[in-house]
Amino acid sequence: MEALFDNREAILAGFWATIRLAAMSALLSLVLGTLLAALRVAPVPVLRWSGTVYVNVLRNTPLTLVLLFCSLGISNTLQLNFDVYDPSFNGYWLAIVGLTAYTATFVCETLRSGINTVPLGQAEAARAIGLTFFQSMRLVILPQAFRAVITPLGSVLIALTKNTTVVIVAGYAEAAFVMKEMLYESTGGTLEIFLGFALGFVVLTLPIGFLTGRLARRLEVKR
Amino acid sequence: MRRIVMALAALALGASTLAACGGDDSASDLATRAKESKKIKVGIKFDQTALGVKKPDGTVEGFDVDVAKYVAGKLGVPESGIEWIETISANREPFIQQGQVDMVVATYSILPERKEKVTFAGPYIVAHQDIMVRGDDASITKVEDLKDKRICQASGSNSYKRITDPPPNGRDIPAKLVPAGSYSECIAKLSGNTLDAVTTDDLILAGFASQGGDFKILGTPFTDEKYGIGIKKGDVATCEAINTALSEMYSDGTATQLLQKWFGTAKGLQLPTAVPPAEGCS
Amino acid sequence: MSAGVLFDAPGPRARLRHNVLTLVGVVGLLLIGWFVWRRMSQAGQWDADLWTPFLDPQVWTGLILPGLWGTLTAAAVAAVLALAFGVVFGLGRLSDHAWLRLPSAWIVEFFRAVPVLIMIFFAQYGTFALIGEVLPAFWAVVIGLTLYNGSVLAEVFRSGVLAVPRGQSEAAYALGLRKGEVMRLVLLPQAVTAMLPAIVSQMVVLLKDTALGYIISYEDLLNAGFRTVPANFGNIIPAAIVVALIYIVINLALGWFATRLEARSRRSRKSTAAPVTAPPPPGA
Numbered sequence: 001m002e003a004l005f006d007n008r009e010a011i012l013a014g015f016w017a018t019i020r021l022a023a024m025s026a027l028l029s030l031v032l033g034t035l036l037a038a039l040r041v042a043p044v045p046v047l048r049w050s051g052t053v054y055v056n057v058l059r060n061t062p063l064t065l066v067l068l069f070c071s072l073g074i075s076n077t078l079q080l081n082f083d084v085y086d087p088s089f090n091g092y093w094l095a096i097v098g099l100t101a102y103t104a105t106f107v108c109e110t111l112r113s114g115i116n117t118v119p120l121g122q123a124e125a126a127r128a129i130g131l132t133f134f135q136s137m138r139l140v141i142l143p144q145a146f147r148a149v150i151t152p153l154g155s156v157l158i159a160l161t162k163n164t165t166v167v168i169v170a171g172y173a174e175a176a177f178v179m180k181e182m183l184y185e186s187t188g189g190t191l192e193i194f195l196g197f198a199l200g201f202v203v204l205t206l207p208i209g210f211l212t213g214r215l216a217r218r219l220e221v222k223r
Numbered sequence: 224m225r226r227i228v229m230a231l232a233a234l235a236l237g238a239s240t241l242a243a244c245g246g247d248d249s250a251s252d253l254a255t256r257a258k259e260s261k262k263i264k265v266g267i268k269f270d271q272t273a274l275g276v277k278k279p280d281g282t283v284e285g286f287d288v289d290v291a292k293y294v295a296g297k298l299g300v301p302e303s304g305i306e307w308i309e310t311i312s313a314n315r316e317p318f319i320q321q322g323q324v325d326m327v328v329a330t331y332s333i334l335p336e337r338k339e340k341v342t343f344a345g346p347y348i349v350a351h352q353d354i355m356v357r358g359d360d361a362s363i364t365k366v367e368d369l370k371d372k373r374i375c376q377a378s379g380s381n382s383y384k385r386i387t388d389p390p391p392n393g394r395d396i397p398a399k400l401v402p403a404g405s406y407s408e409c410i411a412k413l414s415g416n417t418l419d420a421v422t423t424d425d426l427i428l429a430g431f432a433s434q435g436g437d438f439k440i441l442g443t444p445f446t447d448e449k450y451g452i453g454i455k456k457g458d459v460a461t462c463e464a465i466n467t468a469l470s471e472m473y474s475d476g477t478a479t480q481l482l483q484k485w486f487g488t489a490k491g492l493q494l495p496t497a498v499p500p501a502e503g504c505s
Numbered sequence: 506m507s508a509g510v511l512f513d514a515p516g517p518r519a520r521l522r523h524n525v526l527t528l529v530g531v532v533g534l535l536l537i538g539w540f541v542w543r544r545m546s547q548a549g550q551w552d553a554d555l556w557t558p559f560l561d562p563q564v565w566t567g568l569i570l571p572g573l574w575g576t577l578t579a580a581a582v583a584a585v586l587a588l589a590f591g592v593v594f595g596l597g598r599l600s601d602h603a604w605l606r607l608p609s610a611w612i613v614e615f616f617r618a619v620p621v622l623i624m625i626f627f628a629q630y631g632t633f634a635l636i637g638e639v640l641p642a643f644w645a646v647v648i649g650l651t652l653y654n655g656s657v658l659a660e661v662f663r664s665g666v667l668a669v670p671r672g673q674s675e676a677a678y679a680l681g682l683r684k685g686e687v688m689r690l691v692l693l694p695q696a697v698t699a700m701l702p703a704i705v706s707q708m709v710v711l712l713k714d715t716a717l718g719y720i721i722s723y724e725d726l727l728n729a730g731f732r733t734v735p736a737n738f739g740n741i742i743p744a745a746i747v748v749a750l751i752y753i754v755i756n757l758a759l760g761w762f763a764t765r766l767e768a769r770s771r772r773s774r775k776s777t778a779a780p781v782t783a784p785p786p787p788g789a
Binding site: 076079090173 | 379399402404412415416418
């Protein structure tokens, strides 16, 4: 336990960074993912295609590569930065961009499969009573779709939390970065370090699964 | 938890037995073995521009490579008898200890803690930690100027600590660290203006500078990095044979020629002409 | 429900609106493309000598294809081991014996909750500290991928077996088959059909995750793109783009294969079990 105790400040800072990354990207990827799902069912072909291409490209690129593109591509080559003179701030937001861009595709696909679970009659009935596209989406389809995908969305969020470790390649220090430094420099306590960090992630991810599981059961659409 | 630990250990053990590829422990020393078999396994870097690079055609090139070829030649091994194996910073000691390589010539600084695990011949050159900045950046001319500047923190490298750590390790200069996966990434970020300075051994910096791009090395060396040739712990006979070869390399002019070949074009780099004093074999 | 039924057939105003949106979309995409193109050329990334190396067959045969080979071998070995891991612990979790069921459940839930990268780090550094042998990066990657994907597959196997209707096993027991025979002759053959698509999509995940090997310097495709090729030509961005394209093509092909399999098993009458999708997260 010594290795963990001696470095407790660095470890806690690492996990705090992980939490901040996961929370912000979760929020943003839910928003972007919903937008993407809307694009993919839009009546305008150009919008539908751009949504499809985006999702297929991002989903099939390894996250490691997506994040490397954020630091070397967006920041360096395209010269788009949040604050180039504050590396830690800049790194945080670039990592968020990468995580969000990647995770949103999974949110989008999950939502789309949720829309597919809503029976045809619901949409037809909504149109029959004169609701517009946006009204029928907002009032009839999406509420049912969201409830059907709470559990899979929970999986996406858990995957996101674990994926924050890959941010190590985008130039922002979080829990996995701290662990690597500790393993690289330490002479012992390897097993404790591993179990300590693994436990940290179990503690972070279990509540997500637990909460989404409960929520899904409470909000289940009875058919 | 116990079960998980045991399962893990069992898995790791199984995998490593699978992976262990017979490091044969010969009784005789490396120099004798190499002379007899005309074969040697050399660990180098594959991605260190101008020091050790794997080329598309499968061959390797660089200063470390040429030094290794020279030394191997003096040990009686022709170029065709050298097997090149990639070693990265994290696995150099274990590879030597387990006999996966016979010697390591891979920007391998001689350090007391490493000497406990391997024997070092050489050094064959003394590199110095230095600073590289963009060619048009006049605001950094010495180490102290790095205060509040953005410097690169390459994964697996401790060079940045010589700047930011408190003495005696470093200079306690509050620079902003920008993490990066490798020095190649550091250089890309330097040219993209997302960081201001890259600090590591001048030879490594010179290698990158020789690839093009507008960079300058400050020429303010602030450490000595003695690059040695790592061999199995306690093989004193081979160590002495290598040391002889290294001093010949300098006396017959090969060293100067090689240094010119690989680092001659870098701005601000001072190249040595005489063999660095040997550390002594132990 | 297909997208079509969400909308009425567009009237004149809707058609106009759609045309405007099309125009906005096209202009927006062109603007983004133009911006990226301009910034790339300002950074000198379109310089011919950064791209010509990719016309040289030796760059492919000597650097990129060996990297691809590294990726594929790691993925293949990890896939086989993960399947074995999944069968053992997935069936272990279905066992009637608590001493088998509980540890299996613990292991599966633990490894599903821990990031792959953390396991890879441990496999690499940990084994040296524990047994004094350095594990080649290849095995560190394979172990990390096996433990995680194996645990996911264990859940897939379990839900595949559970997806076979109860009547099937009850009928089999009624015929006098033993526990092992019911599993082997009745449940597993039907479960495999049902879970094949889920297995293939997990393989896509596994293949993508081999890219984590880059972080510990395993010589995979990503490493070829980000270390060896740039070390020769100093073209990190072009190399990254080429490598990304290779990944995308391979994964699209695998994903397409998974979709086809799923469509086939949906139509198939060989199994009474409904196709299995991704298992719910731990704790749910």
